[in-house]
Amino acid sequence: MTAASVTANAPATPESAARVGPIEGLRQTATLAWRTLVQIKHNPWELGDFSFQPIMFVLLFTYVFGGAISGSTGAYLTFALPGIIVMNMLFVTMYVGMGLNTDLTKGVFDRLRTLPLARWAPLAGRITADLVKQAWSIVLLLGVGAILGFRIGTSVVELLAAVGLILVFALAFSWVSVLVGVLAADPEKVQIFGMTALFPITFVSNVFVPIETMPGWLQAFVNVNPVTLLADASRGLMVGGPVAGPVIGSLLWATAIAAVFGPVSVWAFKRRV
Amino acid sequence: MDHAIRAEGLVKRYGETTALDGVDLAVRTGTVLGLLGPNGAGKTTAVRVLATLLQPDAGHATVGGYDVVRDAHRVRQLIGLTGQYASVDEALTGTENLLLIGRLLGMSRRAAKARARELLARFQLEDAASRAAKTYSGGMRRRLDLAASLVGRPALLYLDEPTTGLDPRSRLELWGLVRSLVADGVTVLLTTQYLEEADQLADEIAVIDEGRVIATGAPDELKAKIGARCLAVRPADDADVPAVISVVGELAGVAPEVEGRLVTAPVTDSALLPAVVRRLDDAGVVITELALRNSSLNEVFLSLTGHPAGETEQADDTEGVLV
Numbered sequence: 001m002t003a004a005s006v007t008a009n010a011p012a013t014p015e016s017a018a019r020v021g022p023i024e025g026l027r028q029t030a031t032l033a034w035r036t037l038v039q040i041k042h043n044p045w046e047l048g049d050f051s052f053q054p055i056m057f058v059l060l061f062t063y064v065f066g067g068a069i070s071g072s073t074g075a076y077l078t079f080a081l082p083g084i085i086v087m088n089m090l091f092v093t094m095y096v097g098m099g100l101n102t103d104l105t106k107g108v109f110d111r112l113r114t115l116p117l118a119r120w121a122p123l124a125g126r127i128t129a130d131l132v133k134q135a136w137s138i139v140l141l142l143g144v145g146a147i148l149g150f151r152i153g154t155s156v157v158e159l160l161a162a163v164g165l166i167l168v169f170a171l172a173f174s175w176v177s178v179l180v181g182v183l184a185a186d187p188e189k190v191q192i193f194g195m196t197a198l199f200p201i202t203f204v205s206n207v208f209v210p211i212e213t214m215p216g217w218l219q220a221f222v223n224v225n226p227v228t229l230l231a232d233a234s235r236g237l238m239v240g241g242p243v244a245g246p247v248i249g250s251l252l253w254a255t256a257i258a259a260v261f262g263p264v265s266v267w268a269f270k271r272r273v
Numbered sequence: 274m275d276h277a278i279r280a281e282g283l284v285k286r287y288g289e290t291t292a293l294d295g296v297d298l299a300v301r302t303g304t305v306l307g308l309l310g311p312n313g314a315g316k317t318t319a320v321r322v323l324a325t326l327l328q329p330d331a332g333h334a335t336v337g338g339y340d341v342v343r344d345a346h347r348v349r350q351l352i353g354l355t356g357q358y359a360s361v362d363e364a365l366t367g368t369e370n371l372l373l374i375g376r377l378l379g380m381s382r383r384a385a386k387a388r389a390r391e392l393l394a395r396f397q398l399e400d401a402a403s404r405a406a407k408t409y410s411g412g413m414r415r416r417l418d419l420a421a422s423l424v425g426r427p428a429l430l431y432l433d434e435p436t437t438g439l440d441p442r443s444r445l446e447l448w449g450l451v452r453s454l455v456a457d458g459v460t461v462l463l464t465t466q467y468l469e470e471a472d473q474l475a476d477e478i479a480v481i482d483e484g485r486v487i488a489t490g491a492p493d494e495l496k497a498k499i500g501a502r503c504l505a506v507r508p509a510d511d512a513d514v515p516a517v518i519s520v521v522g523e524l525a526g527v528a529p530e531v532e533g534r535l536v537t538a539p540v541t542d543s544a545l546l547p548a549v550v551r552r553l554d555d556a557g558v559v560i561t562e563l564a565l566r567n568s569s570l571n572e573v574f575l576s577l578t579g580h581p582a583g584e585t586e587q588a589d590d591t592e593g594v595l596v
C-alpha cells in the first residue's frame with residue numbers, strides 16, 4: 001500500500017458548481033440504474049425471482065386450475081395472463097424498496113450522499129432499473145403465454161398501450177415500495193411485507209377467477225380493487241372487451257397512489273437519512 | 274495559514290442524547306487533525322456533520338470555505354469519506370464499486386476504469402477485483418471502502434476510526450497511506466480511539482468527550498499543557514524498591530506508582546534528574562533503568578477527563594448513581 005499514486009495533487013476545481021444540471025443528473029441516474037442491473041450478473045437468483053416465479057404461476061394456474069375454472073386451459077390462459085402480468089408487476093416493484101433498504105442499512109446511501117449528485121438521482125436510478133426489470137418480465141410472460149397458446153385479440157398498438165399502462169401503474173406503485181423500504185428495518189422485512197400485503201390484494205381480485213363466482217360482499221371489494229381494474233384494462237387492451245372504464249379507473253388509482261405515497265415517502269426518506 | 278475545516282458551536286441532539294454539545298474545530302489546510310475520544314464521544318456525529326450527511330441543530334461549519342448546510346453540494350466536490358463501517362455495494366465486484374463512483378463523479382468510462390485499476394492495485398485488491406464484495410474479508414472491505422473515497426482525488430479526507438479492528442500490520446500500512454496522502458497536500462480529519470494513532474499521525478489533536486472538545490493542541494503541546502513528564506526508575510534489586518520509592522517520592526512531592534520494580538512519578542521540573550541520581554548513588558542503589566519521558570496520551574486523557582479513554586459508560590454509571 002505504498003500510496004505514491006493515490007495522490008490528490010489536483011485540488012477541487014476552482015469554479016465548482018452549486019448544483020447538478022439536469023443532463024448530468026440523468027447521466028447519474030443511468031449510472032445508478034446500471035449499478036442495480038449489473039448486480040443481477042452476480043446474483044442470478046434475483047433474475048429467477050422475477051422470471052421463473054411468474055412463469056411458474058402461469059403454468060400452475062393454467063394447468064391446475066384452468067380446466068376447472070374456464071373449461072379449457074387455452075381459454076383460461078386468455079383470461080388469466082393479463083392479470084398475472086399485473087400481479088407480477090406489483091411483486092417486482094418490491095425490488096425498489098428492498099434495494100433502497102439495502103443501501104440504507106449497508107451505508108451505501110451515505111457514500112452516495114457524500115458525492116456531488118443530483119438529489120433525486122439515487123431514487124430515479126432505482127426506479128429506472130425497476131422499469132427495465134418490469135419490461136423484461138412483461139415480455140417474458142407474453143412470450144411464455146404465446147408458447148402455451150395465449151393469443152392477442154387486439155392490435156399491436158393496443159398491446160403496447162396495455163404495457164404502457166402497466167408500467168405507469170408500476171411507477172406510481174413504486175412509491176409504496178419506497179415507503180416500505182424506508183420504514184423497514186432490513187431488506188427481509190420489505191420482502192415479508194410484499195408477501196403478506198400483495199398476496200391478498202392480488203388474490204381478492206379478478207386476476208385468477210371471474211368475479212361472478214364470489215360472494216356479494218367480496219364482489220364489492222373486488223370491484224374497486226385497483227388490481228381488478230388494471231387486470232380488466234389489460235384484458236381489454238390485449239384480448240378485447242371494455243377498455244375505457246377500467247383504463248380510467250386504473251389511471252385514477254395510479255394518480256391517487258402517487259399523490260399520497262409520493263410525498264409521504266419523500267418525507268419519511270428525509271427523516272431517515 | 275488558512276483552514277480547510279472550521280466548525281463553531283456544533284450541536285446535535287438525538288432525543289435525550291446530546292451527541293454534540295457545542296463542538297469547535299479548526300483544521301489547517303494540508304494537516305492532519307486527530308479527533309480523539311472514547312466510544313460514544315461524538316466523533317462519528319461530528320464527521321457526519323462535516324461530510325454533509327447530517328444537519329447540525331445549532332452552530333455552523335465550513336469546509337473549503339463552503340457552508341456544510343447551505344453549500345453542501347460544493348462541499349461534496351471536495352471531500353472523501355471512509356466511514357466507521359465499510360459502505361461498499363456488496364452485490365458489486367471491487368472493480369464495479371470503484372467504477373460506479375468514478376462514473377458518478379463524471380469521469381469517462383476509460384478514465385474511471387483506469388482509476389479503478391490503479392486503486393485496486395494500490396490496495397492489493399487486484400486478485401479480488403472481479404469478485405463480488407460480499408465475498409471479501411473485513412480488511413478487504415475496508416480497503417475497498419477507502420479506495421472508493423479516493424476515486425475523486427479529494428482535497429479533504431475524513432477517516433472515521435480507520436484502523437479499528439485492523440491487525441497491526443494493516444494498521445501500519447494505513448498509517449503509511451495517510452502520511453503519503455498528506456505529503457500530497459490532502460487535509461485529513463481522522464477519528465480514533467487509539468492515543469498512539471493520534472500521536473503518530475496528527476499535527477493537531479482535539480480530544481472529544483461527551484460531545485465536547487475538552488482540549489486541543491499539537492501532541493507535544495497537549496502533553497506540556499498537562500505539565501506532566503514522567504520519571505521512571507527501576508532498581509536492579511527487589512530489596513531496593515522501598516529506598517527508591519522514598520527518594521522519588523520525596524523529590525517529586527507525590528506518592529510514586531509502583532509496578533514490579535518500576536517506580537514512576539509525574540514531575541514538573543526536569544532539573545531534579547541529577548538529584549535523583551545523586552541520592553540513589555549515595556544510598557548505594559544500583560539502577561537498571563532511569564528515564565524522564567513525556568506522558569503518554571493515555572495519561573493525558575485520564576487527567577483531562579478524569580476517566581481513562583474508552584470507559585465513559587462506567588463513568589456514566591457512576592454519575593447516574595451520584596445524581
Ligand SMILES: Nc1ncnc2c1ncn2[C@@H]1O[C@H](COP(=O)(O)OP(=O)(O)O)[C@@H](O)[C@H]1O
Binds near residue numbers: 290312313315317318
Ligand atoms: N442515529 C442516532 N440515534 C440516536 N442516538 C445516536 C445516533 N447516532 C449517535 N447517537 C448517540 O450519540 C452519541 C455520540 O455517538 P457517535 O457520534 O457515534 O460517537 P463515537 O463515534 O465517538 O463513538 C452516542 O451517545 C450515541 O449513542
Ligand SMILES: [Mg+2]
Binds near residue numbers: 433
Ligand atoms: Mg463512531
